[in-house]
Amino acid sequence: xxxxxxxxxxxxxxxxxxxxxxAYMDDEALRLTEATREVHFFSRSRQRIWRKGETxxxxxxxxxxxxxxDGDALLVRAVPRGPTCHTxxxxxxxxxxxxxxxxxxxxxxxxxxLRQALPRGAGSYVRQLxxxxxxxxxxxxxxxxxxxxxxxxxxxxxxxxxxxxxxxFHLLVALAMRGVRWSEIETELARRSGTSGLEERARRTTT
Numbered sequence: 001x002x003x004x005x006x007x008x009x010x011x012x013x014x015x016x017x018x019x020x021x022x023a024y025m026d027d028e029a030l031r032l033t034e035a036t037r038e039v040h041f042f043s044r045s046r047q048r049i050w051r052k053g054e055t056x057x058x059x060x061x062x063x064x065x066x067x068x069x070d071g072d073a074l075l076v077r078a079v080p081r082g083p084t085c086h087t088x089x090x091x092x093x094x095x096x097x098x099x100x101x102x103x104x105x106x107x108x109x110x111x112x113x114l115r116q117a118l119p120r121g122a123g124s125y126v127r128q129l130x131x132x133x134x135x136x137x138x139x140x141x142x143x144x145x146x147x148x149x150x151x152x153x154x155x156x157x158x159x160x161x162x163x164x165x166x167x168x169f170h171l172l173v174a175l176a177m178r179g180v181r182w183s184e185i186e187t188e189l190a191r192r193s194g195t196s197g198l199e200e201r202a203r204r205t206t207t
Contacts, residue, residue: 006042009074011084014063014190015183020084021092023052025074030065037062039078058082063190079187105182108169112176129173137177140170 006024013020023041025033029049032040036051039060043050053059060078067074085092115126129137148163155163172182 004042006044007072007074009039009041009076011039011060011076011078014077014079015186018091019093020060020078020080020090030074033062033065033076039076053081056082056086058084060084061187063187077190079183079190105168105172109172109176109182112172116176126173129170130177134177137170137174141167141174144170 004026006026007030009023009025011020011023012018024044025040026042026049029040029042032049032051039052039062040049041052042048051059059081060076061081063077063079065074065076080090083090112126115122115124116130118124118127120127120131129140144163144167148160148167151159151163175182175185
């Protein structure tokens with residue numbers, strides 16, 4: 001019986017770049033990971049394949065998977081559904097350390113959520129937009145999109161940046177109206193990028 005070939009797999013948070021854990025994959029774990037889009041490993045202690053989170057529910061959703069230049073290590077970019085470490089920490093490295101600071105978009109999303117919790121009629125621009133319902137929000141989205149479009153061909157960089165920020169702000173308000181988080185958009189963008197990478201590798205292996 002041939003010895004099982006194991007490859008170290010470094011798991012990185014696809015949104016923040018934070019290193020989450022190190023485990024090992026064999027060919028079957030790699031196949032299952034790519035087929036199910038949920039990260040699988042080979043457990044050296046239990047001598048079997050295991051899906052990360054099969055007991056805890058803290059699954060790792062695969063975004064992309066890349067080999068290093070020598071082909072003897074894997075970089076797994078994933079989005080965790082809960083803490084990654086068995087201790088309950090977000091990462092197995094530096095448990096208890098500070099979490100990455102929120103991005104400007106995440107902070108803005110949090111502010112919008114606070115304004116959304118205000119009672120109707122409160123003196124907040126976000127609350128006024130929400131009180132106006134979809135007609136007002138969609139009108140503002142169209143208005144801000146048109147203003148951005150007018151600046152893109154010949155406007156200054158400063159105007160383009162300003163109008164893009166206005167358009168993004170109103171988009172975040174509209175997403176909040178539907179309960180959609182910005183992290184969901186990031187996950188979808190990262191999934192598309194990762195999927196194209198997997199497709200390209202598949203194309204190379206069949207030509």
